[in-house]
Amino acid sequence: MLTIxxxxxxxxxxxxxxxxxxxxxxxxxxxxxxxxxxxxAAEGYLPNYNAKxxxxxxANAVGVVFPTTAHTVPENPFYIDLLRGINAxxxxxxxxxxxxxxxxxxxxxxxxxxxxxxxxxxxxxxxYAHEDDPIAxxxxxxxLRFVTIGQPDQQHNDLFVxxxxxxxxxxxxxxxxxxxxxxxxxxxxxxxxxxxEHQRREGYARVAARFNVNPLTCxxxxxxxxxxxxxxxxxxxxIMATDDFNGIEFYRLLRETVAVNHFPIVSFNRSLPAxxxxxxxxxxxxxxxxxxxxATVLLFSDREPLATPTPGQIRIPYAIG
Amino acid sequence: MLTIxxxxxxxxxxxxxxxxxxxxxxxxxxxxxxxxxxxxAAEGYLPNYNAKxxxxxxANAVGVVFPTTAHTVPENPFYIDLLRGINAxxxxxxxxxxxxxxxxxxxxxxxxxxxxxxxxxxxxxxxYAHEDDPIAxxxxxxxLRFVTIGQPDQQHNDLFVxxxxxxxxxxxxxxxxxxxxxxxxxxxxxxxxxxxEHQRREGYARVAARFNVNPLTCxxxxxxxxxxxxxxxxxxxxIMATDDFNGIEFYRLLRETVAVNHFPIVSFNRSLPAxxxxxxxxxxxxxxxxxxxxATVLLFSDREPLATPTPGQIRIPYAIG
DNA sequence: AAAAATTCTGCAAACCGTTGCACAAGGGCT
DNA sequence: AGCCCTTGTGCAACGGTTTGCAGAATTTTT
Numbered sequence: 231m232l233t234i235x236x237x238x239x240x241x242x243x244x245x246x247x248x249x250x251x252x253x254x255x256x257x258x259x260x261x262x263x264x265x266x267x268x269x270x271a272a273e274g275y276l277p278n279y280n281a282k283x284x285x286x287x288x289a290n291a292v293g294v295v296f297p298t299t300a301h302t303v304p305e306n307p308f309y310i311d312l313l314r315g316i317n318a319x320x321x322x323x324x325x326x327x328x329x330x331x332x333x334x335x336x337x338x339x340x341x342x343x344x345x346x347x348x349x350x351x352x353x354x355x356x357x358y359a360h361e362d363d364p365i366a367x368x369x370x371x372x373x374l375r376f377v378t379i380g381q382p383d384q385q386h387n388d389l390f391v392x393x394x395x396x397x398x399x400x401x402x403x404x405x406x407x408x409x410x411x412x413x414x415x416x417x418x419x420x421x422x423x424x425x426x427e428h429q430r431r432e433g434y435a436r437v438a439a440r441f442n443v444n445p446l447t448c449x450x451x452x453x454x455x456x457x458x459x460x461x462x463x464x465x466x467x468x469i470m471a472t473d474d475f476n477g478i479e480f481y482r483l484l485r486e487t488v489a490v491n492h493f494p495i496v497s498f499n500r501s502l503p504a505x506x507x508x509x510x511x512x513x514x515x516x517x518x519x520x521x522x523x524x525a526t527v528l529l530f531s532d533r534e535p536l537a538t539p540t541p542g543q544i545r546i547p548y549a550i551g
Numbered sequence: 552m553l554t555i556x557x558x559x560x561x562x563x564x565x566x567x568x569x570x571x572x573x574x575x576x577x578x579x580x581x582x583x584x585x586x587x588x589x590x591x592a593a594e595g596y597l598p599n600y601n602a603k604x605x606x607x608x609x610a611n612a613v614g615v616v617f618p619t620t621a622h623t624v625p626e627n628p629f630y631i632d633l634l635r636g637i638n639a640x641x642x643x644x645x646x647x648x649x650x651x652x653x654x655x656x657x658x659x660x661x662x663x664x665x666x667x668x669x670x671x672x673x674x675x676x677x678x679y680a681h682e683d684d685p686i687a688x689x690x691x692x693x694x695l696r697f698v699t700i701g702q703p704d705q706q707h708n709d710l711f712v713x714x715x716x717x718x719x720x721x722x723x724x725x726x727x728x729x730x731x732x733x734x735x736x737x738x739x740x741x742x743x744x745x746x747x748e749h750q751r752r753e754g755y756a757r758v759a760a761r762f763n764v765n766p767l768t769c770x771x772x773x774x775x776x777x778x779x780x781x782x783x784x785x786x787x788x789x790i791m792a793t794d795d796f797n798g799i800e801f802y803r804l805l806r807e808t809v810a811v812n813h814f815p816i817v818s819f820n821r822s823l824p825a826x827x828x829x830x831x832x833x834x835x836x837x838x839x840x841x842x843x844x845x846a847t848v849l850l851f852s853d854r855e856p857l858a859t860p861t862p863g864q865i866r867i868p869y870a871i872g
Numbered sequence: 873a874a875a876a877a878t879t880c881t882g883c884a885a886a887c888c889g890t891t892g893c894a895c896a897a898g899g900g901c902t
Numbered sequence: 903a904g905c906c907c908t909t910g911t912g913c914a915a916c917g918g919t920t921t922g923c924a925g926a927a928t929t930t931t932t
Contacts (some may be wrong), residue, residue, distance in 0.1 A: 608917075
């Protein structure tokens, strides 16, 4: 194993000079610095991060915390893309991505605490934004840096990255009404009252108003209630859903009564392969990978100031595909 | 920050004694060991893993490598469950889960190499089993321990965990023919020729033979070919698919010609929420979380011998839900 | 030419554990 | 009493890197 001592010896300098040269310390002359860096690169020297971490008192790792319950099945592909985006940023910084994932909140907290206490991990990304979250509380109390995915509790002003759900709602609805020529849309949401659903609905409502169209809305849940709703609204000729699953579920119920085909649906966050439905399914792409990127950049913004000054939050735009 | 020196001082012993006591070294008397462990626990002492790793020359981390292509959407929920299973085992061992995930094979390899060289990670789990995989080659060449999820290349005898796909195929087919009383089943698979699909098909074929039923099979792909297939086989009264997506896609095409309802489908690895289809959808559960558990146990089997001797591979049974 | 200021480099300690080796204490044996 | 063996403990070095401080070398100033 090649150590910094070997490099120092080959370069004919002391270990401390080598160390400083490799870390671009301005106290080492430009010439020496370059010479040593070239040498190190040529020899294939790579620093031992365990040693680095020991002296730094901080690990070169970012903790990524998954929500406890997998309930949110629809979000799964989203998580993977987030991981991609985050890791792409981390490798550049010679950081490693460590995940905390557990069945219960208790275990999860222990997992995170151990990362902090034993592993000296000082930076985290939370894959959820809950109110009164014990993990977030703990991190705040320890004065550790973290970014949440999704807009968190307003009262602490934590760092977060979120979609611009309002704009995405506006964009999706405009596409549905304008491009797909839908006259009698229905907005379909889950029965969870999630914040992002409200925001998307608000966007939809605004566009509906602009197009002079009735902003019909249906919340999923008890099937017969939904069926009754559909019976009452035979005029529906297009669906805007908060995600693919909700959209397709509503469509299935709709087709129990009316024989339609190639029916226009606009949803968010494409999470299903084509070919699963004969609907004319469009999706507002929310770029989870970009969210991962942005979250990481924000997480390191204490060291590496952001290009554009931002107030501790980033909103990712959307696109329709 | 509480260090081992503090504990040693409070206990009135030397640092080395404290270290040995905490690591259950038999050279320290039972009495002293217990006394020091109690004290450490009471004081809330937690060892610094960066220091431990430095002396050990190995990090307390397992690298989890995702396949490059995200396209494999169907498998996503599976990955999350795997992570769960793995992490549950790791926390017990005071290990951390580090992921490597990248868009391109090149970057992924670099990612892994950096984990090894800089991070001193010595154990890996691969979330795929490809032939001639550069990552696996690299790990073998470095004599590092790794376990693949799914049965790998036979010629190297790597460690792996896989489903018992043959048995699962038998189980699923039996359920379809016996419980759901299907007389004219069709086995639907993707056009990727994946190994697990062959194995499941083999199970299906055996059961078909036993039930004296024609082992009809259809490979997805070009839609009109599939439609023609369906036209030729109006007798089909049940589907066995290699995953939910394939099953539902075939079902959709089927319904273009025949108006069926509550149609029996048996697939594998439930990855869709109910409510998306009106088919009578059953799934053979392959317990990805258990696979994660097993993979981890296998990964550490050099230190912690397995309860039941196994030949470097574990097969996870299935259940039908 | 000498002094001062500036720039560059090296020594050694520090980070926090583990571990080889030596030594001390205690017991049993002849 | 003297010796050996066993058991328990401590000293000090080690792992690979960073960094405060001091000293050497070079340049600038007077």
